[in-house]
Amino acid sequence: MRAHELPEIRRLPLFRDMRHASFETLMQGAYAQTFPAGLELIRQGDPADFLHIVMEGAVELYSLWSDRECTMAVVQPVGSFILAACIRDAPYLMSARTLERSRLVLLPSSDVRAVFRTDPEFAVSVIGELAGCYRAVVRHAKGLKLRTSRERIASYLLRQSRLAGEVASYILPVEKRLLASYLGMTPENLSRALKTLEADGVKIDGTRVIITDRARLTALARPDQLIDGPDPDGSTAGVSLPPANVAGLRRGA
Amino acid sequence: MRAHELPEIRRLPLFRDMRHASFETLMQGAYAQTFPAGLELIRQGDPADFLHIVMEGAVELYSLWSDRECTMAVVQPVGSFILAACIRDAPYLMSARTLERSRLVLLPSSDVRAVFRTDPEFAVSVIGELAGCYRAVVRHAKGLKLRTSRERIASYLLRQSRLAGEVASYILPVEKRLLASYLGMTPENLSRALKTLEADGVKIDGTRVIITDRARLTALARPDQLIDGPDPDGSTAGVSLPPANVAGLRRGA
DNA sequence: CGAACCCTTGACAGAAATCAACTAAGGTGG
DNA sequence: CCACCTTAGTTGATTTCTGTCAAGGGTTCG
The missing domain is CATH 1.10.10.10 (Winged helix-like DNA-binding domain superfamily/Winged helix DNA-binding domain)
Structure with missing residues (x-):
C-alpha cells in the first residue's frame, strides 16, 4: 500500500466518518495490487471474500448467463464495488474485469462485516452507500423499461x-x-x-x-x-457509467 | 394500531434485532391505516416522509416517465418498501398504489434515520435489508438484459x-x-x-x-x-414479485 | 508485418410494439 | 334480478425495432 493511498481511501464517503481505530483495523488487513488490463478480478457466483476499491484505472462490472454477457456498470477511481455481496456474505451477482491497467485495494469481507458491527459511524456510512447503490440500479432498470x-x-x-x-x-x-x-x-x-x-x-x-x-x-x-440522477451523493460505488471525467478527456485524444 | 400488529412488525428481519427501547420509539410515531384498492399511496418525486410497511393486502411499486408506466415490484405482507429513499431523505424513485384493500403502517422517515444512528443493532439490520434490496434489483436488471x-x-x-x-x-x-x-x-x-x-x-x-x-x-x-434467487434472506422489502403464496391460491379460485 | 479487435454497413429473419376489434367477466345501478 | 358499463384478456393485421450473420475498413499491439 502506498503512502498517498490511505488518505485517499479515508476521503471516500464510505470511510470518511468512521472511527480512527476502526479505519486502522480495516486497513491492517488490506492489500493493494496493480492488475493488467482485461483481467478477470472476480467471477459471478464466487464467494465474496473482498471488498474492492479502485484507486487507479477502471473496472467493468458485467453479468453472464447462458453464453450471453452484459455490462452492468463501470467503476472508476475512487470507488468501491460489490459491497452488498460482502455484507451478506453471499456470492457475487456480477463479474468484474479491469478495462485498463488498474490499481486496486482489497479489504477482507469479514473485516468489513466485523467493523460495521462495532463502529456505528461506519454502519451509518455503509447504509448511505448501499442506499445510493440501490437507487442507482433502480434508475438503471427504469431506463431500460421505460x-x-x-x-x-x-x-x-x-x-x-x-x-x-x-x-x-x-x-x-x-x-x-x-x-x-x-x-x-x-x-x-x-x-x-x-x-x-x-x-x-x-x-x-x-x-x-x-x-x-x-x-x-x-x-x-x-x-x-x-x-x-443525480443523487449528488458522493461515492459512486459501481453504479452508473463514468462520473466526473471533467474535461471529457479520459480516453482518446 | 391493532394489538396483533406490533408483534408482527417486530418479527420482521428489519426490526427483529433492534433494542426494545428503539422499537418503542419507532412505534410511538407510527400510525396504521387501511386504504381501498387502487389508491395512490406515494408518487415518485415526492419527498420520502414515511417508511411504509404492508400488513395486509398488496402494494404495487411502479414508475412513470413521459406517459409510459412500468411495474417495478409488488410488496406483500409483511414487507416494507422505499427504505432507501427514507434513509437518504431523497425523493421517491417509484410510485406506489394499492392493488387491493390494504392495511399499512407508516413510520416517519426522520424517526427511522434517528433510530439507526443510536441503535447499532438496528443499523446492522438496515444494512442487511438494503443489501438484499440492492441484490434483488440487480437480479431484475440482469433478467431484463440477459x-x-x-x-x-x-x-x-x-x-x-x-x-x-x-x-x-x-x-x-x-x-x-x-x-x-x-x-x-x-x-x-x-x-x-x-x-x-x-x-x-x-x-x-x-x-x-x-x-x-x-x-x-x-x-x-x-x-x-x-x-x-434466492437470497434466502427473510424480508422481501419491495423487491420482486410475490414470495410465499404457499398454495398458489391468493387470487382467483 | 500480421493478428486481433473494434467499428461499421448490408441483408435478412425474428421479435416486439401498436392499432383495432372482439369476448368475457365483474360490478353498478336501476 | 337484469341491463349496462367497465375492464382484463385475447386475437389479428401491420409496422417498427432489434438481433443475427456476414463482410470489409481501420487501428493497435505484439
Missing part, C-alpha cells in the same frame, strides 16, 4: 455532457461496444442508432460526441431527475 | 412454482397486465408468448398455470441462482 433505445442513448449522451459541465463536445469515456451493452443493445444497433441520431441534434465522429442541437436532443431524451 | 421475453416468462413461471413448493399447478398471484409490465413487455406480447409456451411445457388456463413438462420448461428458462 425508454426506447434511442432515448437511452440520447439520455446518456446528454448526461455525459452535463457531467463534463454542459460542454457541447466531449470524448466517449468507454468503448462503444461496452456502451451498447450497458444501454442494453447490440453494438450494431448502437452504431445504427447513433447515425440516425444525427437528425436529432448530435453528431458522433469516432469517439467524439458533438451536440449540434441541444434543445432537439433534450426533447428526444426528456431527461428526468428520477432516472438520470 | 434474457428474452420468453425466457423471462418461463423463469417467472418456474420460480412461482418453486415458491409454492415445486407444484405442477398454481394460480397466478397477479394480473397478467401487471405481470407483463413487471417482465418488461406489453400485455399483448405476454398473451401471445404464453400461447406459444404451450409447446415448451406449460399451459395457461385463465389465471391457472399448469406445468406439463417441467424438464422442457426448465431447459428453456435455464434458471440461475444469480438471477432467480
Whole structure:
C-alpha cells in the first residue's frame, strides 16, 4: 500500500466518518495490487471474500448467463464495488474485469462485516452507500423499461455532457461496444442508432460526441431527475457509467 | 394500531434485532391505516416522509416517465418498501398504489434515520435489508438484459412454482397486465408468448398455470441462482414479485 | 508485418410494439 | 334480478425495432 493511498481511501464517503481505530483495523488487513488490463478480478457466483476499491484505472462490472454477457456498470477511481455481496456474505451477482491497467485495494469481507458491527459511524456510512447503490440500479432498470433505445442513448449522451459541465463536445469515456451493452443493445444497433441520431441534434465522429442541437436532443431524451440522477451523493460505488471525467478527456485524444 | 400488529412488525428481519427501547420509539410515531384498492399511496418525486410497511393486502411499486408506466415490484405482507429513499431523505424513485384493500403502517422517515444512528443493532439490520434490496434489483436488471421475453416468462413461471413448493399447478398471484409490465413487455406480447409456451411445457388456463413438462420448461428458462434467487434472506422489502403464496391460491379460485 | 479487435454497413429473419376489434367477466345501478 | 358499463384478456393485421450473420475498413499491439 502506498503512502498517498490511505488518505485517499479515508476521503471516500464510505470511510470518511468512521472511527480512527476502526479505519486502522480495516486497513491492517488490506492489500493493494496493480492488475493488467482485461483481467478477470472476480467471477459471478464466487464467494465474496473482498471488498474492492479502485484507486487507479477502471473496472467493468458485467453479468453472464447462458453464453450471453452484459455490462452492468463501470467503476472508476475512487470507488468501491460489490459491497452488498460482502455484507451478506453471499456470492457475487456480477463479474468484474479491469478495462485498463488498474490499481486496486482489497479489504477482507469479514473485516468489513466485523467493523460495521462495532463502529456505528461506519454502519451509518455503509447504509448511505448501499442506499445510493440501490437507487442507482433502480434508475438503471427504469431506463431500460421505460425508454426506447434511442432515448437511452440520447439520455446518456446528454448526461455525459452535463457531467463534463454542459460542454457541447466531449470524448466517449468507454468503448462503444461496452456502451451498447450497458444501454442494453447490440453494438450494431448502437452504431445504427447513433447515425440516425444525427437528425436529432448530435453528431458522433469516432469517439467524439458533438451536440449540434441541444434543445432537439433534450426533447428526444426528456431527461428526468428520477432516472438520470443525480443523487449528488458522493461515492459512486459501481453504479452508473463514468462520473466526473471533467474535461471529457479520459480516453482518446 | 391493532394489538396483533406490533408483534408482527417486530418479527420482521428489519426490526427483529433492534433494542426494545428503539422499537418503542419507532412505534410511538407510527400510525396504521387501511386504504381501498387502487389508491395512490406515494408518487415518485415526492419527498420520502414515511417508511411504509404492508400488513395486509398488496402494494404495487411502479414508475412513470413521459406517459409510459412500468411495474417495478409488488410488496406483500409483511414487507416494507422505499427504505432507501427514507434513509437518504431523497425523493421517491417509484410510485406506489394499492392493488387491493390494504392495511399499512407508516413510520416517519426522520424517526427511522434517528433510530439507526443510536441503535447499532438496528443499523446492522438496515444494512442487511438494503443489501438484499440492492441484490434483488440487480437480479431484475440482469433478467431484463440477459434474457428474452420468453425466457423471462418461463423463469417467472418456474420460480412461482418453486415458491409454492415445486407444484405442477398454481394460480397466478397477479394480473397478467401487471405481470407483463413487471417482465418488461406489453400485455399483448405476454398473451401471445404464453400461447406459444404451450409447446415448451406449460399451459395457461385463465389465471391457472399448469406445468406439463417441467424438464422442457426448465431447459428453456435455464434458471440461475444469480438471477432467480434466492437470497434466502427473510424480508422481501419491495423487491420482486410475490414470495410465499404457499398454495398458489391468493387470487382467483 | 500480421493478428486481433473494434467499428461499421448490408441483408435478412425474428421479435416486439401498436392499432383495432372482439369476448368475457365483474360490478353498478336501476 | 337484469341491463349496462367497465375492464382484463385475447386475437389479428401491420409496422417498427432489434438481433443475427456476414463482410470489409481501420487501428493497435505484439
